[in-house]
Amino acid sequence: MRLLLGTLTVLVLASGCADGQTSGSAADPVRTGAEPEVVALLSATAAGGRPGAGATHLRGPGDVAALVADLRGPLVGEVRRAVEGADVSQGRELVGGVVAVGCEPAEDVAVEGAGEGLRLTAAPAPATGRECLAPVTTVALVLVEEPTDR
Numbered sequence: 001m002r003l004l005l006g007t008l009t010v011l012v013l014a015s016g017c018a019d020g021q022t023s024g025s026a027a028d029p030v031r032t033g034a035e036p037e038v039v040a041l042l043s044a045t046a047a048g049g050r051p052g053a054g055a056t057h058l059r060g061p062g063d064v065a066a067l068v069a070d071l072r073g074p075l076v077g078e079v080r081r082a083v084e085g086a087d088v089s090q091g092r093e094l095v096g097g098v099v100a101v102g103c104e105p106a107e108d109v110a111v112e113g114a115g116e117g118l119r120l121t122a123a124p125a126p127a128t129g130r131e132c133l134a135p136v137t138t139v140a141l142v143l144v145e146e147p148t149d150r
Contacts, residue, residue, distance in 0.1 A: 034092060036111040039141040040082045043105035044075035047137040049098035055111075055118040055142070058083055058094045067096050071137065079139050086141060093146040095120070098139055103132035109140040115147040 049070045056067045064083050068076045079096070088094050099122040100106040106122035113119050120140050 034143075034145050036145075037143040038109055039086050039094065039143055041099075041106055041109065041138055041140050042075060042078050042082060043136050043138040044073060044078070045136050046073070046134045047075040048072045049101060049137045049139070051098045051100055051122070053097060054116070055095040055097045055120045057116075057118075058096055058141075067139070070098070071139070075137060075139065079141075082141055086143070088143060091146050092143045094141060095144055096139060096141045098137060100125070100138040101135045103130070103136065104128060105136045106138035106140070109142065111142055111144060114145075118144065 056063055058064055058067065064080060067083075068079050071079065083094065083096070086094050095118060097120040099109050099120050102125075104125035104127065107125050108123040110121045110123060111118065112121060120142060122138060122140070
C-alpha cells in the first residue's frame with residue numbers, strides 16, 4: 001500500500017510540472033528589484049560610532065563624511081577606501097551604517113525598509129566566550145536598489 005501511495009504521489013506531482021506554462025508560474029518568485037548585496041563589513045576595536053541610526057545613502061563626499069563622523073582611528077580610512085572602491089552599477093545605490101558596537105564583530109547584516117527609511121541591522125554574532133576588553137565597531141556597506149522616487 002505504501003509503494004502504491006508513493007507512486008501515486010509522484011505521478012500527481014509530476015503531472016503538475018508539464019501544464020504548458022513556460023514562465024511566471026506560481027512556483028517562480030516574483031522579483032521587483034535587485035536583492036541587497038553586502039559589499040563590506042569593516043570592523044575595528046575602539047573605533048567609536050553608534051549603531052541603530054538609519055542607513056546613510058552614500059551619494060557624495062558629504063554623505064561619506066557623515067557616515068564616518070563618529071568613528072575614529074584606522075576604521076575611518078578603511079570605510080572611505082571601501083566606498084571609493086565599490087562598484088555601483090546603474091540602478092543601484094551604496095548605503096552604509098554602523099551596525100554593531102560590542103564584544104564581537106558583526107558577521108552578517110539584514111536590510112529592512114526602503115528609500116530614506118532603510119535600516120541596516122547586524123545579525124547576532126555567535127558568542128566566543130572571549131573576554132571583552134574593548135568594544136568592536138562594525139560598519140556595513142551594502143548595495144541596494146536605487147529608489148525610484150528621487
